[in-house]
Amino acid sequence: MTDAERWFPYRPDDAPVRLYCLPHAGGSASAFRSWLGAVPGLAVCPxxxxxxxxxxxxxxxxxxxxxxxxxxxxxxxxxxxxxxxPYAVYGHSLGAMTAFELVREIDALGGPRPVHLLVSGCGAPPLCGGLEGLRPIRDMSLEEIAGLLRRLGGTPEWLLANQALLAMVVTPFRADFTVKENYRYVPGDPLDVPVTALAATDDPRASVADTAAWEAHTRAGFTLRTLMGGHFAVLEQPDLTHKHIAAALQPWL
Incomplete structure (x- = not known):
């Protein structure tokens, strides 16, 4: 397996713009598989x-x-x-934090910047990190993690109720939340990349106000879009999400 095949398992059709999509904690590339070909002119790269x-x-x-x-x-x-x-970067929840730090790393390497950064399910960097009031995920039992996933939403009950299946997916979940718990925002210059932030009205993890705070992290233009729903509204309402993505990338599509 090549490096590209490892990181980008779904090879998109040729299109004017590539969109690299970073999943939420415990998520995988398949979270965005249904997005392939959904936006004309956009090559989605989970x-x-x-x-x-x-x-x-x-x-x-x-x-x-x-x-x-x-x-x-x-x-x-x-x-x-x-x-x-041209290419853009999108991330949801932990993926939004990763997308932000990815753009900073690309800038530090002197690589070509993305034309846009899109984030959802995550407050601005100083406002995101570990889950307050919880002990480290790495110390939780399987039952405690199942309870946490129920509260967060987005994981089917049939999986949470099956101990054998849950044990198979808990390793990346523990690791991703360890990344989240270990994350410390290091202040720096605002990005020279426009940012679009998608906020869900009933997201207990990222309020509209905390999501709007992304504006302070770019000097190239900021747009805030809202969706009705909870933490996974962007995945549950793909048509509306794709509309907002297409609007952000319209100059290059």
Missing amino acids: VQPPGREGRHREQPYAHMRDLVRDLAPAVLADVAGAGGG
């Missing part, structure tokens, strides 16, 4: 972190710094391999 699906034998990351240090060169190589055209 990102597959190690420790899940086709990379289940690989050790997941425990620190954001290590993750983006490895991911940034893979993205830049993929962009170059596609002809060096």
Whole structure:
């Protein structure tokens, strides 16, 4: 398996713009599989972190710094391999934090910047991190993690109720939340990349106000869009999400 196949398991059709999509904690590239071909002119490239699906034998990351240090060169190589055209980055929840740090790492490497950063399910960097009031996920039992996932939403009950199946998916979940718990925002200059933030009206993890605070992290333009619903509204309402993505990327599509 090549480096590109490991990180980007779903190869998109040719299109003017590539969109690298980073999943939520415990999520995988397949969360965005249905997005392939959904937006005309957009080549959706779901990102597959190690420790899940086709990379289940690989050790997941425990620190954001290590993750983006490895991911940034893979993205830049993929962009170059596609002809060096415009690309954007999207992330949901933990994926939004990763997307932000990925853009910073690409900038530090001197690589071509994305034309847009899109985030959802996550307050601005100083306002996101571990889950307040909870002991570390790595110390939780399987039953405690099942209870936490029920409260967060987005995980089917049939999986949560099956101990054998839950044990199979809990490793990347523990690892991703360890990344989240270990994350410390380091202040820096605002991005020279426009940002669109999608906020859900009833998201207990990222309020509309906390999501609006992303505006302070770009000097290239900011747009806030709202959706009705909870933490996974962007995945539950793909047509509306795709409409907002298309509007953000319209100049390049």
